[in-house]
Amino acid sequence: MLSQLGDDAKLLAGGQSLIPLMKLRFANPKYLVDLNFVPGASYIKESKGSLCVGALTRHAELEHSAVSAKIPIIHDCAAGIADVQVRNRGTIGGSVAEADPSGDWAVVLSTLSTTISCVGKNGKREIPLDQFIADAYTTALEHDEIVSEVRVKLPAKHSGGAYLAFKRAAPVYPTASAAVQLTMEGDICKDASIALGCVGLVPIRPRDAEAALRGQPLNPSTLARASEAAERAADPQPDMRGSAEYKRKLVGSLLKRAIEIAARRARGEQVVAGHIYA
Amino acid sequence: MLENATKPKRSSRSKRVEEGQIEKVPITLKVNGTTRSVAVEPRTLLVELIRENLDLTGTHVGCDTTYCGACTVLMNGAAVKSCTVFAVQADGAELLTVEGLEKDGKLHPIQKAFGECYGLQCGYCTPGFMMSAYQLLSENSQPNEKEIRKAIAGNTCRCTGYQNIFKAIQAAAEGAKGT
Numbered sequence: 001m002l003s004q005l006g007d008d009a010k011l012l013a014g015g016q017s018l019i020p021l022m023k024l025r026f027a028n029p030k031y032l033v034d035l036n037f038v039p040g041a042s043y044i045k046e047s048k049g050s051l052c053v054g055a056l057t058r059h060a061e062l063e064h065s066a067v068s069a070k071i072p073i074i075h076d077c078a079a080g081i082a083d084v085q086v087r088n089r090g091t092i093g094g095s096v097a098e099a100d101p102s103g104d105w106a107v108v109l110s111t112l113s114t115t116i117s118c119v120g121k122n123g124k125r126e127i128p129l130d131q132f133i134a135d136a137y138t139t140a141l142e143h144d145e146i147v148s149e150v151r152v153k154l155p156a157k158h159s160g161g162a163y164l165a166f167k168r169a170a171p172v173y174p175t176a177s178a179a180v181q182l183t184m185e186g187d188i189c190k191d192a193s194i195a196l197g198c199v200g201l202v203p204i205r206p207r208d209a210e211a212a213l214r215g216q217p218l219n220p221s222t223l224a225r226a227s228e229a230a231e232r233a234a235d236p237q238p239d240m241r242g243s244a245e246y247k248r249k250l251v252g253s254l255l256k257r258a259i260e261i262a263a264r265r266a267r268g269e270q271v272v273a274g275h276i277y278a
Numbered sequence: 279m280l281e282n283a284t285k286p287k288r289s290s291r292s293k294r295v296e297e298g299q300i301e302k303v304p305i306t307l308k309v310n311g312t313t314r315s316v317a318v319e320p321r322t323l324l325v326e327l328i329r330e331n332l333d334l335t336g337t338h339v340g341c342d343t344t345y346c347g348a349c350t351v352l353m354n355g356a357a358v359k360s361c362t363v364f365a366v367q368a369d370g371a372e373l374l375t376v377e378g379l380e381k382d383g384k385l386h387p388i389q390k391a392f393g394e395c396y397g398l399q400c401g402y403c404t405p406g407f408m409m410s411a412y413q414l415l416s417e418n419s420q421p422n423e424k425e426i427r428k429a430i431a432g433n434t435c436r437c438t439g440y441q442n443i444f445k446a447i448q449a450a451a452e453g454a455k456g457t
Contacts, residue, residue: 012364015362015363015364015367016344016362019344019363019364020343020344020362023342023343032320034367082432083433084357084410084413084414084428084429084431084432085347085350085410085432086344086359086362086432088356088357089356089358089362089363169431170431170432171344171346171431172345
């Protein structure tokens, strides 16, 4: 159908970004293809060490799922996106396919090993998330392809993650956000994976911040080094949510707090975290 | 599928609108327990269907940008912002609007609590708040403070603030405890 309609067609998933964009005339598709009536596109299951999520799975379904109780960073994200009403409609597939630089899912999924399944006329493609998101609002999807599944490798034992996003109010996008996934060996951080949101055109991976933690005990000085490295890696734009300098500082302090929570979770502690309101 | 009418130059669609030939899509949905069949343009928003076609004007349009929550209704038991759903997407759905809360001339406990706790001033945002409260209490009859605040985070009140709204939802939950 998409190949018949050509570039004039847009896919409608949850519609919580696309419909507002159409009202503002930022999006002007001639045809909308509503995916909400496609059967079997919404599911959450585990298979071969991976978490498989159907593209049409709503944020609210993930929020209340058994999986999100098991992988807290998924809950941090799913339970804090916008508000109840938006989470009841918005979908994980729509979120990654939109590739909004301020979106939540891509940041969280970047810290986990994530693959996006795409289906089109020429069959199925499996694309790692970092290659899937090419630029702001730009993905590797062809115009006649759709996202069918988001697949996440289940985190290793003794690992813990956390996602903190700072927002002025529930229905708006975050000002800045930080996601971290740690694997601990006793008090030493064996591996760290970090992504920063809203401070670049795509989720920023501060490799120096990850290196600052790897093989180190998590103490105030390693945390400070990681947070400084994250501030250097961030490339924020000033806008109505704050100046570039403010966002840079904010993302560094969010990361510090996220690391502390992730480390506690890696030790098996139950810690409530997620979006923080101004 | 939806054709868009916003091209600056005169599109074939706007011509057809003028000629009154815009293709309408028949949909059937259950609204507050009653089955209704209507024909709507593909671009019609759910809130427009509710207010203009079904004449249920209790559901309000505040911001029309997915922010304020004044248009909140329940679609298949889930609170949605009806300004951000197309009417055709509600084909086959069950809707509950603020008008559906009252039963046999008796106010719903949530409605009574909003009145008794002065959970409103101008009343514009109230239907949306009550529908968000309805979804919360239908899933969680004894919510704590944090859960109440989270449930109404997608609703905006611009006159009275949130304290009495919060108290009203607490009171509605308390009131339901005894029944």
